[in-house]
Amino acid sequence: MDKYLINGGIPLKGKVKASGAKNSALALMPATLLSSGKNIIRNTPEVNDIFTMKKLLTFMGADVSFENHVLEIDTDSLNTQVAPYEHVKKMRASVYVLGPLLARYGYTKVSMPGGCAWGPRPINLHLEAMEKLGAKIELEEGYIIAECKKLQGAKIHFDIPSVGATGNALMASVLAKGSTQITNAAIEPEITLLAEYLKDMGAHIDGVGTSTLEIEGVDELKAAEVENISDRIEAGTLLIAGAITKGEVEVETTNVNHLTSVLKKLEKSGVKVFLKNNIININASELSIKNVNVDTSVYPGFPTDMQAQWTAFMCLADGISRVTDNIYFDRFKHVPELNRLGASIEVDKNSAIISGVNQLKGAKVMSTDLRASASLVLAGLAAEGTTEVLRIYHIDRGYQKLEEKLRSLGADIQRVDTEEF
Numbered sequence: 061m062d063k064y065l066i067n068g069g070i071p072l073k074g075k076v077k078a079s080g081a082k083n084s085a086l087a088l089m090p091a092t093l094l095s096s097g098k099n100i101i102r103n104t105p106e107v108n109d110i111f112t113m114k115k116l117l118t119f120m121g122a123d124v125s126f127e128n129h130v131l132e133i134d135t136d137s138l139n140t141q142v143a144p145y146e147h148v149k150k151m152r153a154s155v156y157v158l159g160p161l162l163a164r165y166g167y168t169k170v171s172m173p174g175g176c177a178w179g180p181r182p183i184n185l186h187l188e189a190m191e192k193l194g195a196k197i198e199l200e201e202g203y204i205i206a207e208c209k210k211l212q213g214a215k216i217h218f219d220i221p222s223v224g225a226t227g228n229a230l231m232a233s234v235l236a237k238g239s240t241q242i243t244n245a246a247i248e249p250e251i252t253l254l255a256e257y258l259k260d261m262g263a264h265i266d267g268v269g270t271s272t273l274e275i276e277g278v279d280e281l282k283a284a285e286v287e288n289i290s291d292r293i294e295a296g297t298l299l300i301a302g303a304i305t306k307g308e309v310e311v312e313t314t315n316v317n318h319l320t321s322v323l324k325k326l327e328k329s330g331v332k333v334f335l336k337n338n339i340i341n342i343n344a345s346e347l348s349i350k351n352v353n354v355d356t357s358v359y360p361g362f363p364t365d366m367q368a369q370w371t372a373f374m375c376l377a378d379g380i381s382r383v384t385d386n387i388y389f390d391r392f393k394h395v396p397e398l399n400r401l402g403a404s405i406e407v408d409k410n411s412a413i414i415s416g417v418n419q420l421k422g423a424k425v426m427s428t429d430l431r432a433s434a435s436l437v438l439a440g441l442a443a444e445g446t447t448e449v450l451r452i453y454h455i456d457r458g459y460q461k462l463e464e465k466l467r468s469l470g471a472d473i474q475r476v477d478t479e480e481f
């Protein structure tokens with residue numbers, strides 16, 4: 061078991077490159093179940109969620125290799141369409157195999173995903189979309205059993221523009237018979253990239269990048285290559301590391317426009333933001349942090365995956381800030397841990413009310429989920445003295461060698477082995 065030891069108070073300075081996006085790679089990998097032949101996915105982050113998805117596809121019989129951030133996946137040798145609990149319980153995104161398996165094999169048995177640290181996360185929208193496409197869905201002993209000889213195109217409307225459900229519906233519909241229209245679809249960059257990848261495989265999709273996707277089913281898809289985008293959430297986390305330590309940081313990312321909502325809030329807090337090609341430069345030296353409220357929303361709004369990180373930043377702002385999560389109403393497990401570092405935050409329904417303090421003080425804190433852990437690291441980088449962040453296996457799910465990236469910016473952070481849990 062590892063923990064981080066952080067000696068805070070050092071303004072971060074320098075340039076760092078964001079790794080490939082975890083959440084888009086987690087959609088691109090199951091998409092390879094739809095095609096014959098060897099698929100290649102480049103710029104894939106070496107993080108545990110990717111290894112979990114690799115293990116699941118390998119368990120099913122796919123031939124998966126992962127070297128130097130390049131995935132090679134050939135699913136022709138698949139010998140089961142079952143995604144067992146042992147795999148799915150580790151990561152909700154495993155449910156992404158539902159649509160492609162149903163589309164290519166007409167059958168799948170996928171364990172219901174567990175909840176996350178911040179409560180249940182339903183998949184009703186995924187299942188309703190599969191039923192709209194003609195699948196028979198049964199729930200049996202914690203498993204979803206989905207069957208349909210040949211999916212039929214349909215009109216699918218999402219009441220909530222769910223990222224995962226949009227991905228599953230899109231991957232199911234590309235091999236369905238006839239036309240499918242998906243309305244109120246998610247428009248996150250990972251969905252846009254998934255659609256572009258499916259088109260490179262031979263899928264017929266119109267409206268890519270918009271909330272209305274029109275798909276004309278085809279009989280088969282061929283393997284293709286795709287270059288993954290940078291992780292906008294990691295990039296945003298690294299920018300806040302520069303801001304909260306009053307430093308000056310440059311983050312290289314494939315598309316600076318994927319972070320517009322976060323950059324606007326950083327500017328409002330008084331941080332100077334400069335964009336040049338695929339570099340985001342922030343200067344927070346001599347910054348007196350202004351309090352800035354945030355309401356998370358679907359893309360291109362402020363991402364829920366940056367909510368905990370922004371909350372950490374506002375701990376040192378002048379005055380009171382309100383951070384409301386409109387996507388997940390109970391994603392606040394980081395709050396009691398931030399308060400252990402001297403923050404002054406209260407949770408009121410799905411909002412954190414943060415009264416800015418002059419200084420955070422190092423302490424021992426515990427990670428509870430991926431983004432909560434990132435917020436504790438950010439607070440530790442700014443806190444006086446030493447902060448110990450326990451259970452950083454949460455961080456390793458979605459950040460590749462975060463301590464190395466932060467050390468390259470001058471942070472005093474070490475990963476150490478510990479018996480503590």
Ligand code: EPZ
Nearest residue numbers: 083086153181182183184185186220222223224365387388
């Ligand atoms: C994706 O999860 C991301 N994960 C999450 O990132 C991210 O927080 C989330 O999108 C929102 O942006 C991956 O891409 C692997 P949703 P997903 O379906 O697809 C409700 C991280 O930190 N909902 O868009 O599961 C749901 O409860 C992770 O990297 C239903 O009600 O999110 C939530 O309130 C955490 N029924 C809202 O929709 C459903 O069937 C958005 O969820 C599906 C979702």
